[in-house]
Amino acid sequence: MTRRAVVTGGGTGIGKAVARRLAGAGDEVVVVGRRLPILEAAAKEINTEIGAERVSAAVADLTVPNQVEALAARFAGDGLDVLVNNAGGNPAHAPDDLTGLADAYLETFRLNVITAVLATEALLPHIRRPGGRIISVSSIAGLRGPGAYGAAKAALHGWSLGLAQQLAPQGVTVNVVAPGFVPDTEFWSERLTSELAADRIAQIPAGRAGTPEEIAAGIAYLASPDAGWTTGQILQINGGTLLGRG
Template sequence: MAERLAVVSGGGTGIGKAIARELVDAGHRVVVIGRRSAVLAAAAEELGAGRVIPVTADLTDPAQVEAAAARIGQVGPVDVLVNNAGAVITRPADDSLGALADSWRHDLDTNLMTTVLLTTALLGQLRRPGGRLVMISSAAAQRGGAGPHSAGSYAAAKAAVHGWALGLARQLGPEGITVNVLAPGYIADTEIFGEQWTPEFHAGKVADTLVGRAGTPEDVAAAVGYLASPAAGYLTGQIIGLNGGAVLGR
């Protein structure tokens, strides 16, 4: 069987790097793509020189996404695309509607448009049949954010990914490509919470679960490993919660 190629956005740290490691261990070559070239290079060196290819691009910039897609096209057809890039909440600079609009547009660009642009740019390179598209969302999209000045824009952006991905599943299913969304809950050991993280914040999130612990990047990576595998060919068009029971299935 020919060597498989995977692309992981935001693959330099945290969840993205854990996903890249999982896919390398499963025998893929992996392109890690993101904004920070030094971080990507360090991840590539750690995960396996020659097995991991760093590509630097701001995925909110259409021109940079097109250039990245052209670079990936030189490596080979894409078997797996994991859209992991994203970041939580940009707070408005002040209480004006203009500042609110700017913060929402930034969060929509970061958490929705990065996924839309990269996926669209690589659609023609996805293997047919057998391609796998995985979108990393959030439990926030299922339970809602806390309001317009906190996580509302993040939850809305991730929820938009859900609707878009389900349409893609319908479009691409006849071509043998699966499309699924993985919606993690609280995952410790990532950069996403920034200054919001405190021991009290952590304890509250853990208390919200049914299993009494935080998730790990490796938990997410293991789920992605299955969704990306040839064994998952009958699983498509699904929003899959990975949250320790903090949000029950529905």
């Protein structure tokens, strides 16, 4: 049976790599985001690469409840096997007063937590039981900070672990992938300098940055039928930058 998957933030970077990996394995994938041209370009590129029309695009701002509801309506009666919550962001501005600080934290929480919560809650009635897979993309920042982005990703962890306990009896797994330094993403497109890249790589025992494809490989395992006994976990993929914790 062909599985169906949704990848939010699926037009670029890690999301696009996940869509490519799942579609290449035979899944039907819907990439979701706010920018239709980027989503359509990603879908066309992947479909051309695999020689099949398995990736399609859907536009939704996942911070807006009625847009998320409209997205979920697409799956009524058809079912969904895999949800990858990859949408997120880190507003690149430094607040200079308490009002700005509050706004920065609220916006970062909206982009990284509300997007995942709304998408998951809306799509949850359509996720197959047993066998459904929910994977959220976090960051090494959620395990060691700093600031609003680290706090938002840490909140994503706590929410995911609670959801894992709730859904485990129904045969649905919930996990998190926390990547380290992966520069080939939009997250870094406007803020990465050669000095910053060198500093980040110097902290990695493996001696190099990661790639979207390496993160996608970990997500693909958690999304697979073989991962049915893996739930409530935070998978770090970071070249040894932050070691596992018991």
